[in-house]
Structures are given as structure tokens and as C-alpha cells.
Amino acid sequence: MRGALQSDRRLRRGGVRGLVAIVAAALALAGCGVGGGSSEPGARTTIRVATMEPVGILDPWDFVGQFHAMDLVYEPLIAYGEGGALEPALAESWDVSGDGLTVTFALREGVRFHDGTDFDAAAAKFNLEQWVGKEKFAFLGGSRAISSIETPASHTLVLRLSAPYPPLLQELTIVRPVRFLSPAAAPGGSYREPVGTGPWKVVSSTDTSGSFVRNDDYWGPEPEIERVEMRVIPDSQTRLSALRAGEVDLIGGGYLSPINAVEAASIADDPSLDLVTGDPDTTMSLTFNRRGPLGERAVREAVSLATDVEAINDVLYGGKEYVARSYFPPSVPHSGTPTTRRYDPHEAERVLDRAGWTMKGSTRAKDGRPLRLELLLVSDPVHGMTDSRTTGQALQDALSTIGIEVELTVVDGATYFDQQAAGRFDLVFSTTYGAPYDPANSALSFLSSTADTPTWSSPALDALVDRSVSAGDPATRDSSYQAVYDLLERDVAFVPITHPPRYYAVRSEVDGFRVPPHEYRLDLTHVTLG
């Protein structure tokens, strides 16, 4: 109907536009019953969110459902707050025993799943049993650490650990598999339907859309709006157009419907849209493969000295506000103090000269071996990854001025992961996992010799990472992690490049949207539509 009314107005202007309008109007009238209703702007108790992927199967114990839909429906025991603060969610409080081997949760009373089932210790135990000790979830430290689950009272849950595992509490804030499904919705432990305790209930989901309605029996602060309509738009340019055309109200988020820096700049210029930028939670660094010339500290130091990080950030974001100076951005717990790394290409040349890498034509060489490095880049950055091809070219230019030849190898995502795992590269950009996983997950996956693809490892670093991850009290964790960062800096183990900003965009009539504490969340509690 809307198309018809508008085209009626347009018709008076005549010309080609009028002709198009006639066709559009005729088709709109013909197809009134088929659809179009969802794009009607009349009902403003519904927020329309663009997503790049369908909602999918919301099985909390599988890896296929969309993170944000799961976050709307399912809740954890503990929530990840700003800066990594652990906040009560389905657990009102918790207590870790002095030896670190027992964690006792006081579960919130009066919480019900969407189907009316009580959330109690038995329901919690049933859920934990689906992933604790299961091989499928062995990548979670908690799955290996928990040795028994006890329910001494109706709302008391006790986890006994085989060894102290301090990151457990933070691990319980992630989206899957640790959140809670109604036991009635998974007879015998096999998932049937998405029934959680969260502020939103699933109405329907297809491969083009998802509908959620407010849970009016929610235990926590009730959202202002009544419905969430997700619309699947795989293409990022089209998502932005849909936002501009008023078909959706919200886009953004690294895993929801990513916005790149160029798109962000054009959103900032558009008066009908608001760009909402969150504090970065990840770091993109340049990392080294030591099986090659970069095994030599002097070469790494030269690369670091010759990399003009500020210029790269200028190209990436038109400014320097996201320049990285540390292994983790400041919003990550225990992120420590910034490194003292500086940009000094002349010093870089002196370092290489001293190490015996001398100029031969335009490239340096030592013992007849030219200083040639392969930089591995990904051609189709998957969600959460910064497109690093321009950064790669900038680096190539910068290093050529000091006599290091950089060859850019651009491959697709799946190949990229394989080559990285196989160590077929000299230089590669590596991005930390971000909230709510860090610092423990990135430390264990990138800085430990037991990981698949560590970006750096040494016996000394292993010991420090172990100490950091297993430290029970925050002060010890702080000092241990700082020791990790100091060691990395001494070894010139990485070059911090950028802390990618977290972009979201809303139409200006959307009020109260705040960037969630991490990229797997979709918090619409305080959102209103003017």
C-alpha cells in the first residue's frame, strides 16, 4: 500500500519516474497480500534489525545458530559487563572456595523459562551436563576443569573442579554452550525448540527473517519495545541502503551486520542516521613466523621500527584514535601498560646494518640470502576480521624503503586459516579474540606453545601465561599479565597496529541504543523509537 500511495504522489512529476511508479503501483496493489507489511513504519513498538546471517537452529549445544538471536533468548549465570565486570544474571551471587576447587552459585529465585518451567538447580545441572566433560566442548577450559555438579538445595548449584581454573567465571558469560535452555525443550538432552529465560521469546524464524516478542514475565528490567524483527541482508552495502531507506532501524556489530570504516564515515555524514561507536575490544597486530629471517631479533626490531602505525591508522580510519600501543586494548581486563614501541626508519636501517644485512641493489642480503618476506593476507575477511589488504600494501611500501622486500600473498578465508596453521608465511596480521574471551583465551591460543597456531611462544612465556591464567587473585593476575606483555616487548614478538572500533548505526528516531559490552550481545532493553 505504501508503495502505491507514494507512487501516486510521484506520478504528478511525470516522465520516466512516473512510468516506473505506475508499474510499481500496479505490482504493489497486485501483491498487497503477499508481503510489504513488515516494512510499514506505522507500528513503532517494533525494532527492525538487519543481520547478515539467518537465525538458524538455536541449539545451545551446537555451533550453528546466530549468536545474537541466542543472546536475546538464553541467559548465562553471570553476565559480562563494561570493562569485563562480572555481573549477576541467573546467579544472584557466587563464591569461590579458598583452594579454588569449589564454586557455589546462589541461583535467582522466581525465574521461569518461556514455557513456564522453573529455573532451578536441577534445570541448571541438566544444562551443564550437556557440555561439561564432553569432547565436543573440550576447547573450553571449564568443560575439562569441572569434575562434578551438585545441587544441595533447590536454588544452590555447586561446581567441583579437578584443578583451580580462575577463568571459569568469565567463561560462563559467553553465548554457547554455557547458557540455559528449558529442560522441557530438550527431552533426553536433544534440542527441540528455543525456550530460554531471556527478555525475548522466539515467534518465528526463516532463512530471511526472525521475529521475537517481549517476554512479559521477564525477571529483569523489561524492554521498552515489544518486538524485534530481524531481516537477513547478506550484503553490507545493501544493509546500509536499507537503513537509509528506513527499512531497518539498526545495523552494526562485528558478527551481526558489520559496518566497515568507509561505510561508517558515510553514516557519520548522514543527518538521518546516528553512528554509535563502542570502545575497541580487540587488537590487530603484525605477527612473525620465526622459521625464517624473522627468527632473528634484529630483523623483527627493524620491521617494528619501520612500521608507521599512525600513518596506517590514518589510512584505515582517517585519524589516529585507534592506534594500538598494547597487546590488548584498555577495555580488556588486565590489559597492562602501553608498550614503548616507536617509529624510526633510520634506526631500523642501522639495526639491520649492525646485524649484517647489507644493501644489495634495492634489497638487503646476508650470506647471499636476500631479505624477502611473505605477508599472508585474506581476500574475504570473515566477520570480526579487519580487511588488512590496504594495511598490507602500506607495510610493503614502508619496508621497501629500508631494503626489506615484502611479497603479498592474498588467499581466501579457508585457505588463510590452513596456511596460517601450517606456518606458510613470514608475516601475518593477527587479531585477538576480544570480549568476553580475553585475556585468557587469546593468551592461551596465541602465546602458548601448546596452542595450534601460537603467534609467539617460548618456555619463559609459557610459564608466565600459565601463571597469569591460573592466578586466583586479581592483583597477581595484573602483575603476571604485565610480565607477559613485557616479555613480548623485549622479544619484539609483535607490532601492535590498530584497535578496530566497534561500529553500530541506528536511524535517528532510535533512542537509548548503547554499544553492548561485547560483540556477541544484542541489548535492546533501553531502546525506544521516537
Place this chain on the structure above:
Amino acid sequence: MVDGRRQRALTGHVLSAVVVLLVLTFGTFSLIRVTPGSTAASIAVRQAGPGASQEQIERIRHELKLDESVVTQYGVWLTRALRGDLGRSERSGRPIAAEIGEKLPRTVFLGLGSALLALVMGFGAGIVAAVVRRGPLPGVLRAVALVGVSVPTFWMSFVVIAVFSERLSLLPTSGQSGPVSWIMPWLVLAIPAAGTISRVVAVSLSEALRQQYVTAARARGVAAWSPTVRDALPNAVGATLNVTALQLGTLLTGSVVVETVFGWPGVGAWFVDSVTFRDSGAILAGVLVFAVAFILLTRTIDVVQTAADPRLRRTEVR
């Protein structure tokens, strides 16, 4: 006698199609295996979220039977496929046959709509260009056709979205919310094919119009349009059928871009996603679907061509 020959020809067609499909699927199967980038790593890294470990990758590899020989794997796949079981998508966790059943009709719908549009626009513009020989119109039509053929589909998509959705608010950017949402995808997909078809029609029709039978008809006092439609056009159609068929084939490949840009959840976009994800079962199923579609299309065109051109019929009988 004639029946027997027909039956043999039909059996030949079916046999050759089966051989093509077998070779194609086995080739794809082997290619997936030698292509760098494993499904297991992709799934582990992208789906399990951070912290995917080597054990987890190995577990997925084993679950997917990726640790067995390529012939064994192909044998397993083939026997299942023959029973109609194309396996489960590693990406969505759903049966592939069900996903295709859902998505294929949408792609067919997209293809049919734009094929119709391409034929109408192509023949319309072609006939006009051949009949109207004076003034600037033929030149303009030629230029428009050239632009239509040359402009990349994805760029044209963004231009029409910017104009009709953002500026004029006439059409929805994407999705499938009734006929208004079909216009842009149909149009964008149809334009390059229409451009080519219009030129071929224009050229072969104006050639036909120069033939003596047209002049003769005119001399007999028949209305100017009548020989064009009744005599010249059927002659021109024969020549354009081949090109038209080829263009309709490109609609299949063009659907990949159009489906992604316009959020049209058909097999095209799904197939590309599957490749990115190294979802081998889905890639195979996609290849199968596209191959069958191409075979059906070319066979249909053969039949239509034989029906349209009596000379072809004669050579077949002989």
C-alpha cells in the same frame, strides 16, 4: 522404425547426461579435496567461536569422514545421493536436500521472471531497432544495449538500489516482500541478457527484412508491419535462439551476484557461501543442481530449435 530411433536417441541423451553428472561430481569431489582450506578448520574457527583446538578440528574431520580416501568418500556420497540423501549442511546443520528444496524454487522464480523480462525487452528493442531505420532511435537503442551488456551486475544493483530505494523510496532494497521487491532483481539480471538479445534480433531481423520475399509482400500491398511479423521474424528467430539460450544460461550464473546483493535467499547465494565455507556436501549438491539445470536448458533449446527450424528436422531424420 521412427519410434525405435527416437527411443535410442532419448536413451543416448539420458546416458550422456548421467555420464556428465558422474564426471562432474567426481571431479568436484576431488577438487574440494585438493583445494587448500579445510572444512574442519573453517567450521571450528568460525562456528565454535574462539578457542577451537586441534582436537576439535580432528573430531570434525573424523565426523565428516574427511580422513578417508577420496574414492571411498565419493562412493559413500554417491550411494547416499542416489537414495535422495545429500547429507547435512556443515554450516547450518540442516539436511542439504531440504535447503535446496527451499531455495531452488526462489532461484527458478528469479530466473523465469528475468528471462521473461529479457525476452520482452530484448525482442522489443531489437524489432524496433530493425524496423525504425531513420532518426536517432536505432543508435540510442544500440548504445543502451552496449551499456547494459558492459556494466557489471553488482554495480548496476547498487545504482538501482540507491535510486529507487534510497532516493525515491519506491522499491524495497532487498528481501521478498511481494511483487515490488521482485522488480529490481529481475531487471538487473535481465538487462545484460536483454542487451545481447536485442542486438542479435536487430541484426538478423534487418537482414531478413532485406530479403526478396519481404519486398515482394510489400509490393503486393500488404501492410508494412505484417511481413515483419509474419515472414521475417520467424526467420530471424531461428538465428537468435542459440544466443538466447546462451544468455538464459548466464542468468543462472548472474543469479549468484543478484541474490547476494538483493538478499534473495536462492541457491546461487547459498552456493557461493558454501564454497567460502568449504561446505563440501553443499558444494557438490550445488554443482549437481546447476549441471542438471544447464543440461535441461540446452536439451530444451535443442527441441525448440528443431521445432522452429524445419531444416534441422530434416537433417535429423536423414
